[in-house]
Amino acid sequence: MPFIPEQPKTPASIGDISIALTDYVDEETQSTASYEVQVLQADGSLFRLAVGDLAPHLTPQQVTALQDFMAAMRILAQGLLP
Numbered sequence: 001m002p003f004i005p006e007q008p009k010t011p012a013s014i015g016d017i018s019i020a021l022t023d024y025v026d027e028e029t030q031s032t033a034s035y036e037v038q039v040l041q042a043d044g045s046l047f048r049l050a051v052g053d054l055a056p057h058l059t060p061q062q063v064t065a066l067q068d069f070m071a072a073m074r075i076l077a078q079g080l081l082p
Contacts, residue, residue: 012042013039018036031067034051036050
């Protein structure tokens with residue numbers, strides 16, 4: 001009797017999406033944006049985790065908006081200091 005054959009896996013939906021934005025203190029180091037996307041199978045289990053650099057997928061307007069957002073977050077973070 002042969003082993004039970006492996007069922008083919010097919011991506012069926014998108015699960016959680018995570019975005020990481022990093023604004024470095026060192027102004028010579030360019031800020032980064034990365035993504036992580038869960039690609040799920042029909043049963044909800046993970047098919048694969050897609051990760052990568054978000055920057056090539058952003059429009060110039062989105063880059064500007066994210067830079068403004070990170071600048072605002074840096075100002076808020078200053079409030080943590082005594």
